[in-house]
Ligand SMILES: CC(=O)N[C@H]1[C@@H](OP(=O)(O)OP(=O)(O)OC[C@H]2O[C@@H](n3ccc(=O)[nH]c3=O)[C@H](O)[C@@H]2O)O[C@H](CO)[C@@H](O)[C@@H]1O[C@H](C)C(=O)N[C@@H](C)C(=O)N[C@H](CCC(=O)O)C(=O)O
């Protein structure tokens with residue numbers, strides 16, 4: 489893939505260029521560590537460092553031109569392109585550089601605080617059942633058909649995203665199903681995606697360290713639905729799929745200029761679930777929609793998964809997939825790694841590893857467990873460092889309200905002191921505790937899990953929340969291997 493710099497400059501009206509404009513660009517990156525000969529290096533001011541400081545390093549590795557928004561010294565022989573906003577410049581040139589891959593495939597974007605990973609996997613299974621070639625981009629991995637590629641962010645930055653989409657288009661992918669995080673929308677990572685369907689799961693508290701207020705968080709989510717209505721897009725047949733049981737639904741619908749399919753439990757929803765039964769081995773309910781009645785018997789459980797399923801049905805309906813294919817795919821769907829994942833080593837109590845890392849996620853998972861608990865609920869959880877601090881006491885309170893035995897521990901402390909994070913959580917636990925209930929704070933996550941498993945009695949449910957599929961623990965100075973499922977398995981084996 490290559491383009492001439494003059495073609496890229498045509499997309500940047502107002503840019504001041506010094507140096508040679510007529511030259512071949514072989515790649516674009518905002519990371520000096522990824523520069524190869526012939527690269528256009530885009531300098532972005534970041535949260536930690538300023539990309540403008542890496543121009544010399546980029547030049548040494550072969551960058552021939554740099555996009556800047558500040559006055560900086562330029563190595564001799566390098567073309568300098570000064571713009572008002574280098575992030576916006578990158579969003580304009582990168583999709584063009586990759587020949588707008590988002591226009592060559594049907595693009596489905598799923599946003600919301602919780603349920604994105606689960607919903608994208610449900611949608612993937614439906615479209616695969618319908619015979620399409622599917623690409624998936626999200627928290628756990630990128631999938632091109634069944635081939636897996638690693639990810640750093642839930643929604644990759646614009647260069648990684650467009651280059652991945654180009655790869656998918658080259659390999660004949662029909663549908664791309666991707667998670668769209670609020671960070672991505674705020675930072676413009678989805679530029680050039682040209683979504684055909686935008687799906688909204690729900691909006692509850694998270695990421696207030698980044699968005700500061702809930703209104704701004706909701707406004708970031710709304711950008712997906714504004715992008716759907718972009719009149720410059722060449723695509724047709726767009727739809728928004730919106731959960732009207734969520735309080736933010738109307739605010740998002742107000743941002744849609746395409747047809748909206750609603751889902752939920754209300755009488756007026758396009759797709760609604762009724763006669764819902766939640767059991768340990770799966771949810772059962774009847775879906776009412778334009779296709780008539782669809783009785784469903786799922787292998788996944790919890791009311792939250794009823795919503796995720798309705799979101800997937802709405803997407804399939806928007807794209808004209810038959811109800812019989814949808815039913816077959818959903819009833820066969822087993823699980824998503826680290827979401828309500830059972831660890832079964834033959835022990836007489838249940839062990840569930842789940843990715844609940846928000847107040848709403850934790851409340852949902854604990855409420856779901858309560859629905860079929862025959863004995864106590866033992867909950868092990870923590871909160872991430874360098875993330876929304878205000879969710880910590882809320883999660884502490886919820887764990888204390890719903891759990892019978894509460895063990896607070898570390899979950900990716902990152903640059904923060906784990907003791908300080910746990911103190912924030914503990915303040916909430918104390919608020920939520922009912923008479924007689926105790927709790928423990930155990931900094932080391934392995935010891936915390938071991939303690940929970942040692943305390944477990946027959947028919948108890950041990951819920952290990954927060955890390956789900958993660959296979960690491962991020963500490964101040966290093967990242968260590970850590971997998972809740974593996975740790976639980978080995979502790980149970982050692983207990984024999
Ligand atoms: C706050 C945030 O989103 N940060 C993202 C951002 O990093 P940053 O602004 O800190 O970048 P920086 O390290 O300060 O560097 C600034 C610039 O200098 C460049 N640089 C830096 C060092 C160097 O040697 N050379 C160089 O050129 C960097 O490439 C960058 O362009 O740009 C990076 C590259 O795209 C991202 O990986 C990084 O995500 C970090 C890892 C992160 O943790 N993000 C989380 C908060 C996030 O985005 N989460 C969402 C939501 C998850 C969910 O709820 O599902 C997600 O989509 O993952």
Ligand SMILES: Nc1ncnc2c1ncn2[C@@H]1O[C@H](COP(=O)(O)OP(=O)(O)OP(=O)(O)O)[C@@H](O)[C@H]1O
Pocket residue numbers: 600601602603604605606607627642667689690792793795796826827828842843844845848849850852853956
């Ligand atoms: N629709 C939902 N509503 C509320 N909670 C949910 C929902 N779906 C899943 N959860 C809870 O949230 C956890 C995370 O689910 P999932 O990974 O699907 O969400 P996500 O939106 O992709 O999260 P992330 O923001 O980290 O990418 C699950 O393990 C479960 O506890």
Ligand SMILES: N[C@H](CCC[C@H](N)C(=O)O)C(=O)O
Pocket residue numbers: 642845871872873875899900954955958
């Ligand atoms: N996508 C979320 C994941 C949180 C997972 C949890 N284990 C943590 O590290 O806080 C985030 O980056 O905020």
Ligand SMILES: [Mg+2]
Pocket residue numbers: 604605626627628642667
């Ligand atoms: Mg996710």
